[in-house]
Amino acid sequence: MVNTTQPTADLSPAPTVKKIQDERLREVSFVTKIMRRPELGALAGLILVAIFFASTADPSMFTLAGIMNILSPAAQLGILAIAAALLMIGGEFDLSIGSMVAFTGLIFGAFITLSGWALLPAIAATLVIAAVLGGLNGQLVIRTRLPSFIVTLAFLFILRGLSLVGLKWATGGSTQMRGIGDQAGEGLIRELFSGNALEGAFAWLAANDLIGKFPNGTPTVTGVPVSIVWFAGFALLATWILLRTRAGNWIFAAGGDPNAARNSGVPVDRVKTALFMLTAAAAAVVAILTVLDAGSTDARRGFQKEFEAIIAAVIGGCLLTGGYGSAIGAFFGAIIFGMVSIGLTYTRFDSDWFQVFLGAMLLLAVLFNNFIRRKVTGER
Amino acid sequence: MKSIVTGLAAAAALTLASVAPVAAQQNSRIIVVSHGQANDPFWSVVKNGVSAAGQDMKVQVDYRAPETFDMVAMGQLIDAAVNQKPAGLIVSIPDASALGPSIQKAVAAGIPVISMNSGSDVSKKLGALLHVGQDEVVAGRIAGAKLKEMGGKVGLCVNQEVGNVSLDLRCKGFTEGFGGKVTVLPVSNDPADIRAKVKAAVASDASVDTILALGAGTAGEPSVAAVKEAGKTGAIRVATFDMSAGFLKSVAAGEAVFAIDQQQYLQGYLPVVFLANYAKFGLMPGGDVASGPNLITKEKAAQVVDLSAKGIR
Numbered sequence: 001m002v003n004t005t006q007p008t009a010d011l012s013p014a015p016t017v018k019k020i021q022d023e024r025l026r027e028v029s030f031v032t033k034i035m036r037r038p039e040l041g042a043l044a045g046l047i048l049v050a051i052f053f054a055s056t057a058d059p060s061m062f063t064l065a066g067i068m069n070i071l072s073p074a075a076q077l078g079i080l081a082i083a084a085a086l087l088m089i090g091g092e093f094d095l096s097i098g099s100m101v102a103f104t105g106l107i108f109g110a111f112i113t114l115s116g117w118a119l120l121p122a123i124a125a126t127l128v129i130a131a132v133l134g135g136l137n138g139q140l141v142i143r144t145r146l147p148s149f150i151v152t153l154a155f156l157f158i159l160r161g162l163s164l165v166g167l168k169w170a171t172g173g174s175t176q177m178r179g180i181g182d183q184a185g186e187g188l189i190r191e192l193f194s195g196n197a198l199e200g201a202f203a204w205l206a207a208n209d210l211i212g213k214f215p216n217g218t219p220t221v222t223g224v225p226v227s228i229v230w231f232a233g234f235a236l237l238a239t240w241i242l243l244r245t246r247a248g249n250w251i252f253a254a255g256g257d258p259n260a261a262r263n264s265g266v267p268v269d270r271v272k273t274a275l276f277m278l279t280a281a282a283a284a285v286v287a288i289l290t291v292l293d294a295g296s297t298d299a300r301r302g303f304q305k306e307f308e309a310i311i312a313a314v315i316g317g318c319l320l321t322g323g324y325g326s327a328i329g330a331f332f333g334a335i336i337f338g339m340v341s342i343g344l345t346y347t348r349f350d351s352d353w354f355q356v357f358l359g360a361m362l363l364l365a366v367l368f369n370n371f372i373r374r375k376v377t378g379e380r
Numbered sequence: 381m382k383s384i385v386t387g388l389a390a391a392a393a394l395t396l397a398s399v400a401p402v403a404a405q406q407n408s409r410i411i412v413v414s415h416g417q418a419n420d421p422f423w424s425v426v427k428n429g430v431s432a433a434g435q436d437m438k439v440q441v442d443y444r445a446p447e448t449f450d451m452v453a454m455g456q457l458i459d460a461a462v463n464q465k466p467a468g469l470i471v472s473i474p475d476a477s478a479l480g481p482s483i484q485k486a487v488a489a490g491i492p493v494i495s496m497n498s499g500s501d502v503s504k505k506l507g508a509l510l511h512v513g514q515d516e517v518v519a520g521r522i523a524g525a526k527l528k529e530m531g532g533k534v535g536l537c538v539n540q541e542v543g544n545v546s547l548d549l550r551c552k553g554f555t556e557g558f559g560g561k562v563t564v565l566p567v568s569n570d571p572a573d574i575r576a577k578v579k580a581a582v583a584s585d586a587s588v589d590t591i592l593a594l595g596a597g598t599a600g601e602p603s604v605a606a607v608k609e610a611g612k613t614g615a616i617r618v619a620t621f622d623m624s625a626g627f628l629k630s631v632a633a634g635e636a637v638f639a640i641d642q643q644q645y646l647q648g649y650l651p652v653v654f655l656a657n658y659a660k661f662g663l664m665p666g667g668d669v670a671s672g673p674n675l676i677t678k679e680k681a682a683q684v685v686d687l688s689a690k691g692i693r
Contacts, residue, residue: 069459220463295477298449342456345444
């Protein structure tokens with residue numbers, strides 16, 4: 001187990017009697033406190049990547065439309081990555097989240113198109129089914145004591161296969177299910193899960209020539225895609241849970257040293273099961289957002305997203321061994337991933353090199369992140 | 381010393397001269413966003429067509445595709461292309477509902493769009509200028525007519541992906557062009573299963589003289605093998621949609637009559653040429669362009685094998 005000083009554990013009131021302080025209670029300067037945050041490396045990595053693209057890419061990458069363009073894939077990945085980060089801090093992996101996106105997308109699509117359900121019950125039922133599957137993952141890991149890596153790897157294949165079987169069954173042989181967007185209907189619930197937020201504000205900005213417009217007068221950016229709002233909201237919520245609630249302390253404890261945690265009364269198994277359920281539900285949210293946005297789903301949705309989510313969490317400072325990490329770090333990690341994957345298309349590199357660049361940039365971001373963190377925390 | 385200075389000056393002048401047109405080309409940049417990965421043999425040919433057209437027309441071309449078949453990511457790549465305001469945009473449209481909004485955004489931004497490969501049915505509706513691809517019904521009809529001309533009367537259409545609409549269209553076109561009796565034989569995509577089913581079909585109906593398979597590697601090669609096992613090579617004419625090395629060998633050896641090439645090289649090449657001319661002179665063909673079919677018979681097979689090694693077919 002990696003021995004790290006958890007910067008988030010000082011929930012107790014600051015000590016007032018200075019004489020009895022040992023090194024654990026030593027007051028540190030504000031700057032050092034900032035520097036010890038696990039997400040600092042990710043933020044530094046993001047700045048590094050942004051500088052790289054600012055000097056090599058088409059300037060349109062950093063216009064308002066360009067930034068929304070980067071944030072869209074970052075948001076979809078980020079919702080998964082934040083959940084994956086919480087789970088990793090809790091000491092487990094979930095490799096089935098990519099397949100879960102495809103599977104829950106199919107379930108959701110089937111509720112809408114085949115059963116003709118309204119949006120709200122369809123969303124609720126999809127989330128419940130996802131949570132049950134996540135809970136199953138968690139229980140299997142806990143009861144069998146097998147590594148979650150293996151158990152969820154099995155579900156990666158099972159759910160991917162079920163998506164294909166289910167799609168062919170539901171559509172009568174096709175691997176693509178269309179028309180979900182048309183049947184989902186309009187209304188408040190729809191607006192929470194698809195389209196753009198703040199459209200009025202952006203229309204006003206465009207009307208006053210504060211942001212770019214197309215020749216026909218519509219603004220180049222009609223609003224903030226709702227997935228970005230979900231992404232930011234989820235990052236804030238997860239950070240609050242991790243740093244300011246008892247559940248957050250339990251997560252760190254369960255991942256840091258499960259036995260010690262159990263001995264001090266932390267319900268480790270319940271925490272882990274809940275985290276698996278949360279991860280699966282996050283995958284379902286991404287599925288619902290993308291299905292409503294695209295209007296269709298297919299058997300390849302979410303392909304390899306499990307790896308991208310874990311990479312984003314690691315860039316964000318999570319340790320593969322558990323017990324350390326942050327949700328805000330995963331937030332920055334997902335933005336780095338989005339910036340690299342979209343940013344390369346703004347450069348002149350031949351697309352055959354795409355994956356080489358993607359891998360190299362990510363490795364660089366992680367190495368840089370690690371370097372910064374070791375430098376400031378003195379950790380080995 | 382002086383000569384070095386002159387040399388340097390000359391080199392600088394040359395560099396400037398060669399840089400200037402490049403700068404001018406920035407305005408005539410064309411971006412291709414497809415759903416096919418560059419390491420897929422079929423799509424690498426499309427990409428080669430794009431690069432060749434870029435060189436021939438002296439325009440900057442960029443080929444982009446998501447790392448996996450991912451419609452959400454592809455939509456984002458189209459958005460990224462639109463932000464860069466290219467002189468033209470070329471897209472394939474395998475899923476109109478997922479990609480439609482991004483394509484319409486490109487059209488709204490005043491970027492000329494051409495669709496290629498897939499999406500002929502929705503191309504116009506989304507605002508694309510035209511579509512370059514193979515019409516499946518027309519291709520089936522042409523293949524059917526050719527097989528009829530060869531003397532075919534009773535045909536089998538071997539469908540390895542029942543439910544795929546574009547494959548159904550191929551059988552439909554074949555039936556129309558062939559004129560004679562056509563039975564659709566649904567099979568799985570397992571070569572052993574296809575071979576067994578084709579063998580059973582030709583054994584149960586001795587009048588079958590023509591087989592059209594809907595994929596070369598999947599259904600075509602096992603069909604040739606089945607006919608060979610039934611001892612009817614030559615008596616039953618076998619043709620297929622698309623091409624594979626094994627099937628082309630059979631065509632060259634006279635065991636099969638032809639393969640239908642949709643010439644995807646042109647699906648990359650032609651749209652770039654059209655958009656470059658559109659940017660320069662405002663020229664654009666008046667309707668969709670059929671990149672195929674081209675029937676690869678025994679005479680052409682050797683040349684095609686040669687060119688496929690070079691990534692052109």
